[in-house]
């Protein structure tokens with residue numbers, strides 16, 4: 001038997017993740033612009049020169065070029081290697097934790113969607129339908145073959161989308177303006193499809209908690225008002241990442257307290 005040692009397999013998964021992260025960067029950059037994510041080839045956003053293959057090696061190229069375009073010398077944002085590194089770690093860790101199978105693929109697809117939504121919402125205050133809506137369908141489709149199962153997933157879609165839609169209209173009623181975007185309910189419905197309704201509530205709890213924590217901190221330090229705080233989709237992504245990984249064990253620990 002010459003089986004690949006788990007650590008080597010996880011390292012290969014991480015390498016593959018870095019390449020996927022490079023593609024996520026393209027999605028993050030192009031989806032808000034409404035341009036194709038497959039054509040044309042990547043170019044420098046400043047001088048528009050096409051990127052050569054050797055400038056496109058995840059993380060490595062950015063480090064070698066010290067974060068600058070080879071031609072015009074303009075800075076290339078640190079978010080590019082950062083997204084690649086986070087995706088690489090996610091792929092390596094998920095392979096290590098889940099092993100090959102449907103659940104691994106489901107969690108990786110979900111994780112990639114969260115990374116793209118986080119980055120786009122952070123920069124553009126936007127949660128594109130082209131991610132959230134297919135995400136709901138894909139998450140529900142996966143649930144027929146792996147956890148949380150189709151019924152939990154279906155309830156998750158309704159509970160996730162419904163709870164934030166309710167908040168959206170309540171806020172509109174009380175404050176006479178929109179507090180949430182319409183993208184947030186769709187994103188939480190997607191989270192519900194992948195994680196099921198219980199972990200969706202855990203994700204929403206963490207998102208609201210971290211959101212208000214940051215919001216209060218910003219108000220106390222007078223760095224901005226509630227309106228200027230981080231978009232809620234970023235907190236939903238963080239909450240979903242927590243719920244999707246350590247959520248179940250946290251709930252078990254909490255329930256044992258009583």
Ligand SMILES: [Zn+2]
Pocket residue numbers: 044045046047048049069070071072073074
């Ligand atoms: Zn350039």
